[in-house]
Amino acid sequence: MLFISLAWRNVWRNRRRSLLTVMAIGLGLAFNVFLRGITDGWHDEMVDNSVRAEVGHVQIHRAQYHDEPSVSKTLPDAGRVERVIRELPGVVGCSFRVIGSGLASTADNSSGVEVMGIDPAQEQSVTTIQHAIVKGAYLSQNGQRPILLGESLATRLKSSLGDKVVLMVQAADGSMGAQLFRLTGIFRSGAPELDGGVAYILRSDAQTLFSLGDRVTEAVLLLSSSRQVPQVVEALHHNLTGDDIEILPWWEVEPFIKQFIQIDDAFFYVIALIFFVVISIGILNTLTMSIFERTREFGVMMALGTRPVQIVRLVVNEAIALGLVGAVVGDTLGSAATLFFAKHGINLGAVKAGVAATGITSSVVYTQLTAANLIYSTIAVFIVVLAVALYPAVRASHLKPVEAIRYV
């Protein structure tokens, strides 16, 4: 207690210098918290966009489907899979799909497409495709074999609402399947691979087209939070053990996003490191000056019987005091800024093209404040503070009392 009280008072002996140091720590930490908040918000939005566009949080297929997709690799015992999914906590939506490839043709043109057979109601619970309709309407069971095309695909096929579109596919049994559809909706998701290459049809039509009976090729799950993915994947593995299936989290389905996040995180850590180096120089300067000015005092303290290790403790306590006040300032400012932009968002319209390349369709990014962000940033500050304090602390503890007392 003695050295804590003494350290606190020593810190405030030179109020101006200490305040400058505290502000350096505080602003550095605040920037770090805010930058992490932007990064987290950005990453979450990327993941969310990808998940809600098509991928879902978790996908279930027959084993080996992801490596070599084929419409003939249908999901074994989809009924059992559905029952297991319905009992899992955290699952907010599930869509059973038929996915295959084929050729879409109109009177004017044709193009290779990914045919996605969906149950409109189920798909609504997982993806946002129904909100991406820019012309016409979302799929419905109206008996006229409706088809949705992405905007750029529709343009390529030179088709308009109401036009006929023929899908030709190789069915699961190896035969050729062909059906006539009517273009009832055009969507614009913002994701080029969807808008330019996917055709949505009713699942029942797809099952007929691909000669699948009532079988499906994949189940896609939406969870209440992406943080639940590992637990849900583990629970699925536990409950569906022994079945010839694969259970994939989103980052295995879309490894690009995961890799992008990892690279982006690496950049963040480099920037954070630069800030912490700047902070550490400020703290080192303050402590070194403070110790230099108090050389005589340390000599007296040692003459009175203070042990070298107690001198180290005193200097480290002073650094911790600076770090503590800096952390309060930094966490407060950082949290306030992050929470503000979590509500109002940051408009990145000026760099929209670059933003779209990362898979984010909105030009507004909402920051995200997490406990982990605050805790890790604050711990990093204290690690820096302690590391930087050690040198001046050890130097002070090695002073020779008789020389230090004479120091002017």
Place this chain on the structure above:
Amino acid sequence: MALVELINVSRTYHDHVDVPALKQVTLSLEKGAFAAVTGPSGSGKSTLLNVLGGIDRPDEGKIQVAGVDLTDTPANQLADFRLRRIGFVFQAFNLLPVLSVEENLEFVAALQAMPKLSRQQRARELLEAVGMAELRGKRPNDLSGGQQQRVAVLRAIMTEPAIVLADEPTANLDSANASLLLDMMERMNQEKGITFLFSTHDPQVMERARRLIRLKDGAVVADEIVRVSGLAST
């Protein structure tokens, strides 16, 4: 057995040239002494007190203080020795500026892990005994030089060390304050039996000391009992 014993102690400072500060000094000091080391500047007075107090190490010789052999004692044990056996009074007072008068007195007691209430009570008793109770909450910078030095003496005796080493304690004080300080230390010596060893040029201190050890060029040239029990010897 003597409280302090030095046998053939030498100390040389190695700067650009070797400067011998103590040369083969041998002396002893009894418990309850009120003694002064005198001599011209550079004669080795402060060095003698420093090696006795364990804040400097001799190059050769043997030093024993209050039963502790200081020869080759590790730094931590030396710190412990200073904490429990030695009280220092410096020429420049050297109170800790961020602590109040009372906290300055408590500092050494706190290092000794004396309970808060006990050390507070002891500090207040000491301050009261010298009529400084009302200054206990003041910071050193709010005190006069004389007051600061009296607080420094109280700090030195706070934990009842075996010996108080006072290096030129009156050098920064006027004559009246120096006299007050010496009165206080003499009273403590006589009433509580605390051993005092001064290094000084000050005639006032020399007049009060019962034993005078004269150094010249690092060697003891005279060592005499000049008074007995507060009375000048005849």
